[in-house]
Amino acid sequence: xxxxxxxxxxxxxxxxxxxxxxxxxxxxxxxxxxxxxxxxxxxxxxxxxxxxxxxxxxxxxxxxxxxxxxxxxxxxxxxxxxxxxxxxxxxxxxxxxxxxxxxxxxxxxxxxxxxxxxxxxxxxxxxxxxxxxxxxxxxxxxxxxxxxxxxxxxxxxxxxxxxxxxxxxxxxxxxxxxxxxxxxxxxxxxxxxxxxxxxxxxxxxxxxxxxxxxxxxxxxxxxxxxxxxxxxxxxxxxxxxxxxxxxxxxxxxxxxxxxxxxxxxxxxxxxxxxxxxxxxxxxxxxxxxxxxxxxxxxxxxxxxxxxxxxxxxxxxxxxxxxxxxxxxxxxxxxxxxxxxxxxxxxxxxxxxxxxxxxxxxxxxxxxxxxxxxxxxxxxx
Numbered sequence: 001x002x003x004x005x006x007x008x009x010x011x012x013x014x015x016x017x018x019x020x021x022x023x024x025x026x027x028x029x030x031x032x033x034x035x036x037x038x039x040x041x042x043x044x045x046x047x048x049x050x051x052x053x054x055x056x057x058x059x060x061x062x063x064x065x066x067x068x069x070x071x072x073x074x075x076x077x078x079x080x081x082x083x084x085x086x087x088x089x090x091x092x093x094x095x096x097x098x099x100x101x102x103x104x105x106x107x108x109x110x111x112x113x114x115x116x117x118x119x120x121x122x123x124x125x126x127x128x129x130x131x132x133x134x135x136x137x138x139x140x141x142x143x144x145x146x147x148x149x150x151x152x153x154x155x156x157x158x159x160x161x162x163x164x165x166x167x168x169x170x171x172x173x174x175x176x177x178x179x180x181x182x183x184x185x186x187x188x189x190x191x192x193x194x195x196x197x198x199x200x201x202x203x204x205x206x207x208x209x210x211x212x213x214x215x216x217x218x219x220x221x222x223x224x225x226x227x228x229x230x231x232x233x234x235x236x237x238x239x240x241x242x243x244x245x246x247x248x249x250x251x252x253x254x255x256x257x258x259x260x261x262x263x264x265x266x267x268x269x270x271x272x273x274x275x276x277x278x279x280x281x282x283x284x285x286x287x288x289x290x291x292x293x294x295x296x297x298x299x300x301x302x303x304x305x306x307x308x309x310x311x312x313x314x315x316x317x318x319x320x321x322x323x324x325x326x327x328x329x330x331x332x333x334x335x336x337x338x339x340x341x342x343x344x345x346x347x348x349x350x351x352x353x354x355x356x357x358x359x360x361x362x363x364x365x366x367x368x369x370x371x372x373x374x375x376x377x378x379x380x
Contacts (some may be wrong), residue, residue, distance in 0.1 A: 003084055034099065041103035048107075066107045067155070069185045069284070070293030072100060073376030077295070080379070093380055101131020111135045113145045113154040119239035119259035121189055125282040126158040128380060129187040140236070142171045146179050149285055156184070157285045163191070164279045165218045168329045172283070173343050176301060176372055183299050183373030185284030187380065193219050193254050193273045196242060196265035201249035203268060208233050210241035211254035219254060222272045239263075284375070293376045296349040297326065300359075302342050303333060303368040311342065317361045318346060321354045341368075349374040 013019050045066065052058060079096045080089045104110070112130055115122040116138020126136055137154055139145045145157040160169045193215055197206065209216075209227060213234040216223070223232065235241050241253035242263040252268060253259070260267065283299075304310035318325055327345035348355045350371055363369050 037099065038103050038106055041106050045107035065288065066104060067110060069290050070296075070376050073185075073293050073295070073379050075100065076379040090380065097128075097380065098131045098133070101133030103133075104131075105133035109133070109135055110156065111137055111154040113137045113139050113148040113157040115139060115142055115145055115159060115237070117237065117239045117243065119242055119255065119262040120237050121191060121256055121258075121280060122158055122160055122282060123239075124256065124258050125160075125187050125189045125280075128189060129158065129185060129282075129284060130156075142169075143175055146175045146181060146285065149181055149287065150179065152287075155286065157181075158187075158282050159285060160280055161186075161283045162281045162327075162329075163214060163218070164277060165273075165275050166214050168343070169214075170331065173301075173329070173331055177341070177370075179285075181285045181287060182289055182375075183283050184286040184288070184290045184375050186297070186375065186378045187282050187284070188378050189280050189282065191218065191273060191278045191280050192256055192271050193238075193278075194256065194260060194267045195269040195272055196245060196253045196255055196260050196263075197251075197268050198246055198249055198265060201245075201252070201266075201268075205249040206252045206268075207231065207250040209252045209254060210235050210244055212236070212238050212241070215254045218278055219272045219274055221274045226269070226272075281378075290373065290375050292349040292351050292374070295377050296374050297345055297347055297377050298350050298355065298374040299327075299343070299345045299372040301368075301370045301372060302344060302362060302366050303340070304342065304366055313365055314342065314344075314362060317358045321358050323348055323355065323358060347377075 010022075013022055048066065076093050076096060079093050083089050083092050110130070112126050112134045114120070114126045114136060117140075118138055120138075123136060123138065126134070137148065139148060142159050145159050148154040149157040159172045159175075161172050162168045193211075195209070208231045209223065210233045215238050216232055216234060223230075235244065238253065238255035239259050239262070241251075242255045242259035242265055245251040245253040245265060246263045253265065254272070255265075259265070302314060304314050315325070315328075324347045325344065326347060327343070329343040331341045331343065333341055346355075350356065350359065351374070359369070359371065
């Protein structure tokens with residue numbers, strides 16, 4: 001039914017009873033279509049398994065690739081492109097994200113490792129990217145997320161890579177240097193920080209404010225203005241700070257809504273981050289390369305010869321090919337003093353001819369080049 005016909009039909013409904021009956025009818029249609037989509041997803045699993053058996057003689061579900069990052073990004077982009085309202089684009093896309101997640105779980109539930117414990121922003125990023133149909137597995141350190149995916153214990157991992165206020169997450173970059181894993185997606189998460197305490201605590205009882213060091217840095221000015229002289233303690237994560245505050249009225253945690261809900265904390269103050277657009281970007285890591293999807297990014301690590309103009313020589317091929325760089329960051333080399341590795345991100349997929357030509361050029365000019373992956377640009 002066209003939008004105009006829908007509006008005409010809605011305008012003809014003049015009583016609450018008529019409107020409620022119409023909503024019930026629509027709900028029934030939506031429900032039937034959801035079940036139809038779910039059955040199609042189950043059939044996809046059957047066909048993929050049959051194709052694998054025909055090719056290899058095996059029918060092993062663990063060897064079937066059910067999650068296709070480029071396909072999901074295309075579907076979500078189509079959802080946004082065809083949306084005519086009144087629901088906002090992002091709202092509709094999030095609804096479809098959860099539908100896709102639930103249907104994918106019927107094919108094969110995925111296990112996703114993330115930087116824990118429960119209640120971290122990394123967990124929130126994992127849910128935003130994969131939906132709630134996955135099995136989320138908290139890990140104590142970024143290195144453990146990499147290890148879980150490398151070993152096959154988890155299908156994918158989610159790790160923070162940069163914050164709009166505090167810059168790159170160096171532990172993540174360092175783990176990529178020796179890891180065989182590929183970047184297969186990205187997700188950006190708006191970071192809202194709150195000052196959280198347990199029930200019965202107050203401004204008068206708080207003696208220490210705990211959070212991850214990055215969170216403390218992201219609200220440094222607010223804390224200086226509102227809580228001068230109160231001890232600040234950096235801990236392993238904001239969720240750990242929330243756990244500590246759960247039973248101790250002398251501790252206030254700086255953390256987000258998911259931690260507040262998980263540990264039953266109250267807000268002494270809301271949205272205390274210094275910059276209103278405070279955002280953290282996360283990377284999805286997996287074991288397989290991702291095919292081109294039409295709106296892709298590529299990340300790589302490159303080491304230049306230690307000579308004047310080395311970085312300029314590395315960047316010139318991108319300019320000549322008309323490729324837009326989205327990120328450059330520097331890390332000290334762990335094998336040679338005063339030598340550096342460059343973490344570079346740019347628009348395009350490594351399978352594209354112009355990107356391949358640039359990469360071939362860089363191989364000739366560099367000491368080391370490692371493509372970390374080509375992946376769909378974030379849709380949500």
